[in-house]
Every structure is written in C-alpha cells, then in structure tokens.
Amino acid sequence: MELPKGLAGVVVDQTKVSSTKNAVLTYAGYPIKELKDAPFEEVVFLLWHTRLPSADELSEFRKRLVSEMVLPEKTVQLITRITYEPQHPMSILRTTVSLLGTTNDVKRDDPPRILAKLLTAIAAIIRIRDGQPIKHAQKGWGVVENFIYLFSGQRPTPERVAMFNTVMVLHADHEFNASTFTARVVASTQADYYSCLTAAVCALKGPLHGGANERVFKMLETIRDTGQDPVQYVKDQMASGHKIMGFGHRIYKNGDPRAVILREVARKIAHETDNDSYFVLQEQIKDYMFKATHLHPNVDYYTALIYHCFDLDKQTFTMMFAACRTAGWLAHIVEQQAEGCLIRPSSEYVGETNRHYPSR
Ligand SMILES: CC(C)(COP(=O)(O)OP(=O)(O)OC[C@H]1O[C@@H](n2cnc3c(N)ncnc32)[C@H](O)[C@@H]1OP(=O)(O)O)[C@@H](O)C(=O)NCCC(=O)NCCS
Incomplete structure (x- = not known):
C-alpha cells in the first residue's frame, strides 16, 4: 500500500x-x-x-x-x-x-x-x-x-x-x-x-508548526539589522536548502485564509506603532516568494509582526x-x-527480515 x-x-x-x-x-x-x-x-x-x-x-x-x-x-x-x-x-x-x-x-x-x-x-x-x-x-x-x-x-x-x-x-x-x-x-x-x-x-x-512565528520575526530582524536586500536574503536561504518560515501549508496550497485577515491587522498595527518598515519587508518577501515558488504566507507570517507590535519578545x-x-x-x-476509542495505528515494516540471533 x-x-x-x-x-x-x-x-x-x-x-x-x-x-x-x-x-x-x-x-x-x-x-x-x-x-x-x-x-x-x-x-x-x-x-x-x-x-x-x-x-x-x-x-x-x-x-x-x-x-x-x-x-x-x-x-x-x-x-x-x-x-x-x-x-x-x-x-x-x-x-x-x-x-x-x-x-x-x-x-x-x-x-x-x-x-x-x-x-x-x-x-x-x-x-x-x-x-x-x-x-x-x-x-x-x-x-x-x-x-x-x-x-x-x-x-x-x-x-x-x-x-x-x-x-x-x-x-x-x-x-x-x-x-x-x-x-x-x-x-x-x-x-x-x-x-x-x-x-x-x-x-x-x-x-514546522507553532515555532515558525518566532523564526519569521528573527528573519525580519536579521534582514533589517544587517541592511540586506530581503529578496537576496530569501534567495540565499533557499539556495542553501532552508525553508522560509511563515510560508507554505499542508492544506492551503492557494493561500491560508487566516493570513489574509491577519495581513490587514498587521498592516494597521504596524502603522500605529511605527513598525511600517517591517510590514514593507514582509510585503517584499511575500511578493518574491509567490513569484519564485507560488507559496503563500501562512498564519504565522503576519502574526509574528502583530505580536512584536504588542511589545512581546519573539x-x-x-x-x-x-x-x-x-x-x-x-x-x-x-x-x-x-x-472512547484508542488511537493505535499500524506501520509498514521496511527493515531487515529473517534474521536469527546467533547462538553464543
Ligand atoms: C508548513 C509545511 C511544513 C507544509 O509542508 P508540506 O505540505 O509537507 O509541504 P512540503 O514541505 O513537502 O513542501 C512542498 C515543496 O515546497 C517547498 N516548501 C514548502 N514550504 C516552503 C517554505 N516555507 N520555504 C521554501 N520552500 C518551501 C518544499 O521544499 C517542497 O519542495 P520540493 O517539492 O522541491 O521538495 C512547510 O510549508 C514548511 O515547512 N513551512 C515553513 C514552516 C512554517 O511556516 N510552518 C508553519 C505552518 S502553519
């Protein structure tokens, strides 16, 4: 199977x-x-x-x-x-x-x-x-x-x-x-x-699950603090085999509906708290990611910026x-x-078979 x-x-x-x-x-x-x-x-x-x-x-x-x-x-x-x-x-x-x-x-x-x-x-x-x-x-x-x-x-x-x-x-x-x-x-x-x-x-x-939001903000900070070009940063990361945090989803291949709503919240609060530069960075990365990979932002992408605007440590x-x-x-x-039913699936064994323990 x-x-x-x-x-x-x-x-x-x-x-x-x-x-x-x-x-x-x-x-x-x-x-x-x-x-x-x-x-x-x-x-x-x-x-x-x-x-x-x-x-x-x-x-x-x-x-x-x-x-x-x-x-x-x-x-x-x-x-x-x-x-x-x-x-x-x-x-x-x-x-x-x-x-x-x-x-x-x-x-x-x-x-x-x-x-x-x-x-x-x-x-x-x-x-x-x-x-x-x-x-x-x-x-x-x-x-x-x-x-x-x-x-x-x-x-x-x-x-x-x-x-x-x-x-x-x-x-x-x-x-x-x-x-x-x-x-x-x-x-x-x-x-x-x-x-x-x-x-x-x-x-x-x-x-790959909830830990992505912290890493999204770390990426934004690194780009901003080192003055790197965001597109080049993302290209380099992917070229060295790294995934870009906050992008892709197991279910939402055409976009995460939560990210669409959260983008608006992030844009608004970033503006109110003088964090527009982070939002601009996010937009540049989002546009490049779509052009290069067709991957969309997921729930963690904009939430990272929203939490930062609430003065939370990443x-x-x-x-x-x-x-x-x-x-x-x-x-x-x-x-x-x-x-009341125990979840206990089975696995397909793909290891060695027909081995015998040596007599000592
Ligand atoms: C969320 C995630 C685990 C979904 O994974 P998935 O459905 O198993 O999809 P895959 O990891 O198999 O990815 C399919 C392809 O897209 C690529 N891809 C997926 N997410 C990517 C990302 N964030 N950055 C770069 N490439 C990505 C994979 O490398 C893979 O490429 P390949 O076919 O050439 O090997 C994955 O998109 C990911 O790791 N994203 C980053 C972590 C993240 O933001 N997690 C929060 C999820 S809400």
Missing part, C-alpha cells in the same frame, strides 16, 4: 469541532471570516458546544472564565523557580502545563477552569521573565482584555483588544493539525487533561499560539475522550 508521507490528506477520524474542507476553515460550521470579530469567549463556547451561546450563557461563561484567571500561589512560586535565562519560554510552558496538573485542585478541573489557568500561567511566565510583578485579572473585563493586561501590565484600548481578539479567534482551532492530533492520541488513552495538553505543547514547539510568540489553541485542544480532547 502506498502511504502519503506525513499522512498528508489521510482522513483519520471524524470531528464536529472544525473543518478545512475545500480550504475553507470553519468552526462548527461557521466560516472564520464571519467569526473573526466575534468575542473570543463566544468562539470558545462554540468550539466546546458546537453551537453559539445565548446572551445569558455568554455572559455567564465570560464571568466564569475571568473568575478562574488566577493561579494558586504554589504554582506562581514553581513557575518563578523554573523561569530563568536561557530557558526557552516554550520549555517553561511545557513544564508549567504539567505543573498545573499537580498544583491545581484537579478534582475541580473542567475546560473553562483549565483554559483560564493556562492563559494566566502564560502571562505569568512573561511577567516573571521580564522581572515584572504579576498582575491580577479584573472582574467586568473580558478574557482578551484581561489576558493582554496580565502579560503587558497595561489596560489595552478597545481597538487593541479587538485586534488581539481576532488573532485569538483565528488561532483557536484547526482540525487535525499536529498538536491537536497529538492531544487526541493522548486523550484516546483516557489520560487526564494536563497530560493531553502537555503533549500538545510539545508538538506545537517545533519550527521568544514568547509560540506561547501566544498555545494560549489561543488551548481552546481547540480542549474541544478535541473532550470529543476524543467521549469517543
């Missing part, structure tokens, strides 16, 4: 959470271009219940999430102990998710509580890394507003909340991507939430991806656990 490399195009199971059929990303049937300005909490509810909440349900759900945006003191102490240079924030997050599974009152855990704790933990890692005091979530504010406040220490304007909300909504789920599939494999063994989420974070960390970008994707991971974990 001819197997596609990396299971490309292979349908391994069913889901009601999201779909990329015909290269259109939908959450529970709603296209993301219609959801891009919906409140993040509403989209999370949709992913978890496969229906939109009523106004009352949304308000209760938001209150619940915000009320859980606080960490046990023991967790903060432990995060502080493991947060030091030169540890990469994604390594700290990997340990933190696992830590939450031991310091949280796991008997009370459910998806809203876990999502809220994870967002708070990610913001805490950023604050501790920056040597800044931990901030506390404010009742009456939404989840996105609080999240920005927790990591930046400043109350964001409604316009900035709307921009970050769009980023969070567009990253919230993406059917059976590598990290979600990893979470589902672990969930299929009926392991607990934290085990599934720790595994998902490990898969997201790699440069090493924390992939944690931001994790913050948004936790919503989707939890939806899939619950769906997989309910299915």
